[in-house]
Amino acid sequence: MSISARTKNVWGRDIEPEYEARSPRQRRDTPGVGIRIEGLSKSFGDVPVLHDLDLDVPAGQFLAIVGKSGCGKSTLLRLLVGLDTPTSGRISFVGADGAETEPSSRIVFQEPRLLPWASIIDNVIVGLGEGVDRRTARRKAEAALAEVQLAEKAPEWPSRLSGGQRQRAALARALVSQPGFLALDEPLGALDALTRITMQALIERVWREQGFTALFVTHDVGEAVALADRVIVLDEGRIALDIAIDHPRPRQRGAADLAEIEGRLLKGIFK
Structure with missing residues (x-):
């Protein structure tokens, strides 16, 4: 598609037509940052919450995190945005040039x-x-x-x-x-079903337009599969499952191929 065929959003960036549905990580101009987590652990007093996590998130990826209550999902987000400090391990952010950076x-x-x-x-x-x-x-x-x-x-x-x-x-x-990294900690959990669907579409649209790296915590496995490039299951502070969702957008909840992925994730949660 030629540049002249594109429209601009309010930030002055190109908006690609819905039918292309490409992830920002496939675009050279993504402002998102890569995230590298090495040996990350967090305890509150004598209670361990996260155990020796290793995780790489490419710039511009939409990563969803699911798991039972108390598995460490929100704690991980708080560590990533600097609202808490790890007990051990390291978190680093990587810019487009491959060098470590301090993102917004x-x-x-x-x-x-x-x-x-x-x-x-x-x-x-x-x-x-x-x-x-x-x-x-x-x-x-x-x-x-x-x-x-x-x-x-x-x-x-x-x-x-x-x-x-x-x-x-x-x-x-x-x-x-215009952050390089956006953490979303169950942002739709308190909304009614119809409003939730509207917000899901909104979050996906602004992520695609702006290209930030997104980490989305949710209890809704179907929501995770519908929105994310990749879903990880946390279980007692460890990564139990890591699945790529390589399906075109926009996605239809309830589709057979997505339902199969949801089933795998639910088995990972309730094993």
Whole structure:
């Protein structure tokens, strides 16, 4: 496809047509970072949570993490974004040139965690941190809200939004800084079924457009298979299963080939 046939998103990047459905890791311009985890362990007091993990995540990959409650999924994400420190082991991020780098990392939680006293656009501006002038910050926040189809809610208070709209605002806050790595810790777990489907499509779209590296924690195996390039099963702090999902996008939940993968993952979880 020629460059002239492409359209631009609000960040000025090329958007590829839906029928191409290529992962950002296949594009040379992906801003995502590679992640290298070596011998990573984490304990809380005398309670071990993660055990000697080794994991490589290519730049731009969408990796889903599933497993039983308490298996270490959220702990791993917190370590990756710097909200906690490992007991032992090493985490490194690799840029496009192959050198280690310090990426812009953001996390989206199950709860939106919006500031109730601030407007939606001011909540999104928080994601830029300090050092950005007000005019530039507002322009970037407006672009991020447009990206998640929430531009008209910019002046509203969080209490005036539905649960799905608040979660979209939280996603915009994470995206406004154009992170190289985005962690999503069960971001759809509290949403109703229809809103969840809408948010799944939204997350996939912005990931494809922006090309960041995504780590997505979920209890929903079908959701993981529908969204991810790759799914790992954590079991008692160890990687029990690692499966590549090499299927074209968009994917249809319930398709026979995807159902077979879901079955393998469920066996890995409940073995």
